[in-house]
Amino acid sequence: MFINTYSQISLYLITLLLLAKPLGVYMANVYENNPMLLNRLFAPVELALYRLSGIKAAEEMTWKQYVAALLWFNFFGGLAVFIVQIAQAYLPLNPQQLANVSFDSAFNTAVSFVTNTNWQGYSGETTMSYFTQMLGLSVQNFVSAATGMAVLVAMIRGFQRTHATTIGNFWVDLTRGVLYILLPLALVFSFILVSQGVVQTFKPYLTIPMVEQVQASPPTQQTSSQTIAVGPAASQVAIKQLGTNGGGFFNANSAHPFENPTPLSNFLELLAILLIPAALCHSFGTMVNDPRQGWTILTTMTLVLLGALLVTLHYEQAGNPLLNALGVDQTSSLTQSGGNMEGKETRFGIVNSVLWATTTTAASNGSVNAMHDSFMPLGGMVPLCLIQLGEVIFGGVGSGLYGMLIFAIIAVFVAGLMIGRTPEYLGKKMEAFEIKMAAIVILIPAFFILMGTALAVLSDAGKIATANPGAHGFSEILYAFSSAAGNNGSAFAGLSANSPFYNIVLGIIMLFGRFGIILPVLAMAGSLAAKKSVPATVGTLPTHTPLFVLLLIATILLVGALTFVPALALGPIVEHLQMLNQL
């Protein structure tokens, strides 16, 4: 089994790293507006779009103008999704005649998709019409991802430029991100998914007579048919994987056979989770004219992911020790995957479930093919921790890397002092303003995760939603707030979060978790662009060495651990210890 496990993991990581480089360089060319082959195809469309919407593509923006454009765009985007939901009963493409969504759920969902979180308090097939899924949610899947990439590119321009007042044009970055990167990738990917059997149709749900009648509860009712939900899923699944959105077409997300039917579709969907975040590291290296910088960040991310993966794999494959004590065979063999299979698809087994759980939480994707809530206490703690690290281990498209660069700045700041120079990163001196912005970026998720959880455990509305008593219930609440603040979107699904309390509080937290970070990042981009660039000497702290990778990992883990260890001790850690005590 050893070979089986590790060959799958290796195949995944190697394919990912191989694809990342060419895509990364391509994306750098897109944002640098370099001449490319695809220009012929897209340039006319691009120009037409600019003319249509009155955008002057050549005009650059200051960071404040960039922020304003970004906020207005996202505000109206969110408003549109909200309106579509609360009016879907009157809109076309609603074959199941689903009712209008409640105000609090519509608010939560609109925010969730605008912020690239895709937290789903609702269940797709019983709540959202095809119209809402396609024109509301899928559109945001594209533009929220493109927004994240735009912010990243603006920040990279901060490093590239000297004595500059502008950081690019938001409308151009947004348009190019969608047109040249996300649309082509999603188009190709959705065709492949359809080939694997992911559904793509406007037809109503199917009602199939059952071969055998089932006695349902209450027992007086006989059930003779089953409704099978279908819909235009493939087009949405492709982008939800690629854009680190994660919001499933169906409630079961990628555990559903119509979203993820085959081993190949599973592999490709897994690949899509990390593809753009990994490639962006190379875009970064290319754009700052030092590919080693990109490799350093990518190596850091990969190592932390690998560590997380191995820990989760260990606890899930070992299974529940209490069952071992009862004599249950949990070893993996040719006939069974072994380990803790509760909440996991037998189609995917331990390795692919664990691989998905760690990548989807490392990246702020949030799609699932297994139920994180059912993982072993420490196995489930790892995905939780990956979110709490700030969604910087790959992270969301764009957002993961700009978050990671903030950590690099903090690492450089402390380490730079230790070599006796005022710290600099990529030639830019890190001064009070940068540290202030970086501090806000670190503080915001910590504040909302901890205060949100505190609020929930103090209020009845918060406490009542937990499915499990004891420490696990606490973990469920902590996970929900971590997921919202980190814009991840996955859940310990035992929590019944579709209540006004959670919909509104989590909605507000998702907004702060997204825009509360974008603002300081763009402010920093503006400040960096205005600075001069210091040439590197042997006295400069090198930021492309194994030592720096180590330092960066230590910084991320230390900040994460120091912030969340007490909370984790009261959740998964004590749950684990209690379990061992029952032996």
Added chain:
Amino acid sequence: MMTTKHQSQPFFTKQLMWVALTDTLRKLAPQQQWKNPVMFVVYVGSLLTTGLCITSIYQGNEQQLGFMLAITFWLWFTVLFANFAESIAEGRSKAQAASLRGAKRELMAKQLNEPHYDTDYTKVVSTLLRRGDVVLIEAGDFVPADGEVIEGAASVDESAITGESAPVIRESGGDFSSVTGGTRVLSDWLVVRVTVNPGEAFIDRMISMVESASRQKTPNEIALTILLVALTLIFLLTTVTLLPFSIYSVDIAKSGTPVSITVLVALLVCLIPTTIGGLLSAIGVAGIGRMMQKNVIATSGRAIEAAGDVDVLLLDKTGTITLGNRQASAFFPLNGISERELADAAQLATLADETPEGRSIIILAKQKFALRERNIQELGATFVAFSAQTRMSGVNIGAKQIRKGAMDAIRTYIEAQQAKFPDEAKQLADTVARRGSTPLLVAEGGRVLGVIELKDTVKGGIKERFVELRRMGIKTIMITGDNRLTAAAIAAEAGVDDFLAEATPEAKLKLIREQQAEGRLVAMTGDGTNDAPALAQADVAVAMNSGTQAAKEAGNMVDLDSNPTKLIEIVETGKQMLMTRGALTTFSLANDLAKYFAIVPAAFASTYPELGALNIMGLSSPANAILAAVIFNALIIVALIPLALKGVTYRPQSAESLLRTNLLIYGGGGVIVPFIGIKLIDLGLTALAF
């Protein structure tokens, strides 16, 4: 030779201790604490637990009281230890500064009614002198205030501030025209215009820099404080939210009691970066103090910090890289002229030349050919002094005209007489220049006789210093008025990275601007008035104390020893200060890991006894575990005071290896030390039967 007076002090003298201790208590005022946000949190925490203790006593709630009192007691000690660190640093630096201005006492000054010698003066107290007043200082008088000589020349004993016992000459005009208050005129007299108002002298500014009231935080100190505040806020969040988490946990586990406020305050204080927070200002003050120990007065902490970042050092050749006294070492006659003839002409041309260079030519002629000195009067010769126009000097004996000067000057002189300047002379001169020596040509009438080689010696050990600097990533540029060939040869011999030959003040300024435009930070030393623009432009500008007032005003540091090599030490001190901050920040953060292992299982012992598995140090009881962590947290501040004051040792090496070393010592050490420390304190507490 220069002798640097390192006023090293014993670490804690009795008097220093006493002042520091009273200062420690004085700093307990809230407005003083507020300046240090991290320690302010500890301060508020201490007040809170004190209040809780009083309430408990008042309510007669004796349970836990011993524990609460112990925690409160140690929290106050944490505050006091941080105050003490700052006080002792201030005390040492103030003592340092006081010793620098020791001689500066209140004296009677002779204020002149008109700004020139030979007028009446009135005696006034020196502290009443204002900028622009003119005073007369005669032999035996002390210089009453910093000023500029406007008339006269005198030998001055500056040992009070430099430690250099040999008297120096101060005279009007030129680059040696400034005098410092507290020094003493030994011979002759000076008329001096006072250049500072009372309390504005360099030393006064320096003393105010180390006093907390007027101390400005440096840019990097501000940035670091922001980071520390952010970390403090994170830990505040972590501990504040633990109360609801704990209440909820008690609720669901149905056992135990929620964590107490005292424990939460203890946890908070242990987690926030008190080690660096408590020592941060001490590090800055000590940095200024270390500069003073090196006899350098910085006018701002900002300048010391910038010194650590310097990328380019501009060093004057003469006096910094070479010994500066050029000596004649050989005569090279042209074809058809004997060496003796050349030596004879050279000696004649030099007779009236009293410069060390001139003397050395006469000595060389005497050594080689036993040519005795002749008397100018007896020869009926007239001396032709060096002038800026001709750039030659020499002698006229009847119709015989002998001149000596640089090649260009002699060429012009020869060509003016319709004669041809021989190629051989140029070749000879170039050969000499390529050796790094200065060629001096001698001509008689329209005929070039030959070349005198003036040799300048590169200082011993300077090459190794430049290797060190290169390893630190600092580029050295030699500045010299010499021609390119000489400059290139000396540059190669000394091992500098680059040089600026035939340097004019404009060329210097241009060079600095170019380097800065490429993003580099430039440091330089200077003493002359014509250095002032370049000094003002440079990021770290060290003016020699012997230099002009203009140079001192333009620079941001003054070297009392007037030793240009000091620049290297200044850079090292700047780096040391930054490194100490970084090292203690890393140490402080790494410490938290062990504190979590001590406090988290202890805080929730009643609700979740299972968490005892995290008590990997095997601490004796929850109360002792928390107390041990708090005690460790307080004591580590005291333990690190010497490091904060002395600074982390700096050895020139690449950034990468420096980082590896420091990360290992302060990061790795920071993780391990508290595990051992807390365990030992716990054992101690058990032994004392707490």
